[in-house]
Amino acid sequence: MSEWPLPTFVDVLRARQVLQAFLPRTPLYRYPALDRLLGARVYVKHENFQPIGAFKVRGGVYLMSRLSPEERARGVITASTGNHGQSIAYAAALFGVRAVIVVPQNANPVKIEAIRNYGAEIRTYGRDFDDARSYCEHMASEEGLRYISSGDEPDLIAGVATETLEILEEQPDVEMIFVPVGGGSGAAGACLVAKTLNPEIQVIGVQSARAPAAYLTWRHRRWMEAPMETMAEGLATRRPFMLPQRILWEKLDDFILVDDEELIEGVRIYLEKAKTLAEPAGAAPLAAALRWRDRIRGRTIALILSGGNLSPEQLRRFL
Structure with a gap:
């Protein structure tokens, strides 16, 4: 693990300088229907609006x-x-x-x-x-x-961390950030930025219960392989990545496992309530927020919608 240097907040700032010449700033939208559903002030970071349809x-x-x-x-x-x-x-x-x-x-x-x-x-x-x-x-x-x-x-983590930097520049009052975890770069980047700008912000990782390697590694603080049976390809890893884990072990506040059925329900809710397309991994934060509805009531939260790359066959099946 020690062979990889940890990215810093300064690296994130450097990444932002580079990326603003190549990529647009993605929207951070609030939807009254999601506010009512979750009982919270809910901001959605639309990484599904990226040129490739995903935060990566x-x-x-x-x-x-x-x-x-x-x-x-x-x-x-x-x-x-x-x-x-x-x-x-x-x-x-x-x-x-x-x-x-x-x-x-x-x-x-x-x-x-x-x-x-x-x-x-x-x-x-x-x-x-x-x-x-x-x-x-x-x-x-x-x-x-x-x-x-x-x-x-490290440069991948610094790059994807700019999504969280944009969230907090627009809405510094955000209290909780829910972020999907596959390999963990997005969650590590969210931790790096949020904990630097305001240590009181809670960062919550979300993974499929049918591919829990990153969750188990975070929970037990050691490398752990696990079965991979999820249909959410953005969360589909059997083995963890240890550079993101070094950051998650130190800075991640909590980690939620959700069922694949909850991911599919999140896809449907985004279509209905926000008129937007999310792939199952992108819907994971919404699924976790629904699971935690009692804990987030009255709070200001951000959901990172990490991607919207669904195939027509997947969309038909989910609907």
Whole structure:
């Protein structure tokens, strides 16, 4: 764990300087229907409005901007269930870098098509993300590519942390921030920013109960693998990333596991109450807020809607 340097708040500020030249500031909207449903003042951070439809692009663009000329010349390789792959493909196209994205079998076809449209090379390997990740690490050394971890990269965390910086610049009175956890970069970034600006802000991580590796690792303060059976690909990891965990162990206030059925209900509620499209991982904070309705009553909260990349088949099934 000690081999990775922890990102700092100053790194987040540097990332914001870079990203404002490439990415728009995403909206932070409040919906009366969600306020009434949850009994709280609810702000939704719309990362589904990003060019790739997900928050990951912040980290991808910032990391790509920081690569050395030698690394850019070699090209990059990464593993992804979809949104991280889109992020790296999008960023690689911006900076003229060759990108290889390794995806597991049965990956979301909407995300795969988007990766291809950004010009990246797609390889399919394994039954899930962690199989693709192992293959990716091996092929990086075989082919001389710069391996990009989807979690253990300080620049990725600094980049995605800018979403929380934007939330608190617009609404400094936010008392609680709910953030999805797959690999943990988004939650780590939220902790880094919120605890620097106001230690009283509570940051709550949310993961699927059917893929609890990050939750178990956070709870027991040691690396723990767990079964991965969730349909929410943005939360679908069997093994934790330990760089985000170092931050979560120190700064995360609480961690909630929600059922996949609650994630699907969150997708439906966002469609009905906020007229917006969320993928299951993006709906995780809303699902957790519904679970915690009694605890959040009367408070000001922010829900990070991390992505909206649903396939038509998923949307039909959920409805």
